[in-house]
Amino acid sequence: MRRLKRYWPACWVRNVCPVRKALGLPFDPIDRAARIWEHRFGPSSAMAAVTSIMRAQQILLAELDAILRPYGLTFARYEALVLLSFSRAGALPLRVMGERLMVHPTSVTNTIDRLEAQGMVVRRPNPDDGRGRLAEITERGRDAVRVATRDLMTAEFAMGEYSESERADLFALLRGLRLTAGDFLED
Numbered sequence: 001m002r003r004l005k006r007y008w009p010a011c012w013v014r015n016v017c018p019v020r021k022a023l024g025l026p027f028d029p030i031d032r033a034a035r036i037w038e039h040r041f042g043p044s045s046a047m048a049a050v051t052s053i054m055r056a057q058q059i060l061l062a063e064l065d066a067i068l069r070p071y072g073l074t075f076a077r078y079e080a081l082v083l084l085s086f087s088r089a090g091a092l093p094l095r096v097m098g099e100r101l102m103v104h105p106t107s108v109t110n111t112i113d114r115l116e117a118q119g120m121v122v123r124r125p126n127p128d129d130g131r132g133r134l135a136e137i138t139e140r141g142r143d144a145v146r147v148a149t150r151d152l153m154t155a156e157f158a159m160g161e162y163s164e165s166e167r168a169d170l171f172a173l174l175r176g177l178r179l180t181a182g183d184f185l186e187d
Contacts, residue, residue, distance in 0.1 A: 030055065063158035071148050072118050076103075078152075080111045081120060081145045084137035091136035093126055102183060120144055 034048035064075045073081070083100055084090055092100075098108040112135045115121035120141030126132035137145075159167055179186055 060158050063155075064152065067151050067155055067158075068148055071144050073144060073148055076101075076107070076111055077115055077120075078145070078148055080108070080115060080135075081137060081141050082149070084121065084135060085142060085145050089136075090142075091124065091134040093129065093132050093134055095132065097135060115141065 030048055030051050033051065034044040037044040037047050061075060064078075068074060068078050079101055080097060083097060084092060094108050094112060095105065097112075098105045101108065112121055112123065115135075116123060118140075120138055121135050122138055124134045124136050126134045162170070178184070
């Protein structure tokens with residue numbers, strides 16, 4: 001069995017990791033687009049906010065995937081393993097995984113296929129549903145979650161430039177969007 005190796009970028013010492021393939025533009029393209037938008041179409045705050053969120057998602061996903069790559073994981077696979085590790089039995093029906101990860105069933109199947117090929121998950125018959133299958137985390141999967149989580153926590157999930165308070169504010173702000181979209185019911 002291949003050993004999981006540690007990944008410690010030198011930038012973590014300073015708590016700032018540069019984005020892979022920094023663009024280095026002499027201007028903020030989203031700000032420039034917002035000014036042009038304002039001139040041609042009207043208010044640009046919604047367009048600029050959405051475009052910034054989409055770019056932030058690209059940046060964060062690239063950083064997180066780079067941290068997880070040494071363990072043979074992507075952020076999507078890591079999320080699936082964490083979800084399984086949170087379950088009481090370490091196993092969940094694929095349908096439930098899709099609901100909780102908020103992804104299409106095909107995405108869950110592909111993710112579990114890859115994790116199974118890596119020996120981090122096994123599929124088992126679902127005793128409660130003769131047709132359904134359970135994904136169950138293996139010891140190798142638990143080891144991967146343990147070391148990958150340690151590295152993500154050290155890197156503050158690529159959000160180290162923001163304070164705890166700023167991250168909490170951002171979560172609250174985006175939670176409203178997710179609530180409005182129907183991701184969950186308000187308590």
